[in-house]
Amino acid sequence: xxxxxxxxxxxxxxxxxxxxxxxxxxxxxxxxxxxxxxxxxxxxxxxxxxxxxxxxxxxxxxxxxxxxxxxxxxxxxxxxxxxxxxxxxxxxxxxx
Numbered sequence: 594x595x596x597x598x599x600x601x602x603x604x605x606x607x608x609x610x611x612x613x614x615x616x617x618x619x620x621x622x623x624x625x626x627x628x629x630x631x632x633x634x635x636x637x638x639x640x641x642x643x644x645x646x647x648x649x650x651x652x653x654x655x656x657x658x659x660x661x662x663x664x665x666x667x668x669x670x671x672x673x674x675x676x677x678x679x680x681x682x683x684x685x686x687x688x689x
Contacts, residue, residue, distance in 0.1 A: 596663045596670075604655055608663070611650055612671030615643050622676050644668055 597605055616622065621643075624636050644664045652658060 596666050599660055599663050604651070604659065605667075607654060608647060608651060608659075608667045609671055609674070611647060612643065612668050613675055615646070616671055616675050619643070621672065640668060 600608070619639055621636070621639055624639075626634055626636060629637065647664050647668070648658070651664075
């Protein structure tokens with residue numbers, strides 16, 4: 594899902610860069626744990642903490658809220674970006 598339909602460019606870039614910076618700081622890519630489906634793994638806990646902190650940072654910066662799906666999607670997009678596995682999105686051919 595492309596979050597650019599809900600955010601303007603500054604908001605999108607802010608969140609993506611914020612998530613990338615914080616993921617590097619906490620060492621998310623270096624976690625070496627088996628997959629867990631109970632929601633209580635170290636990865637799951639860090640994910641939840643970072644998303645909550647991103648909500649606060651976004652609200653403080655822009656004085657508005659964004660849909661929760663934006664934070665989840667940009668968290669995972671930043672994760673791919675940090676590990677170098679992101680496929681680049683193509684720009685829309687027409688501007689509205």
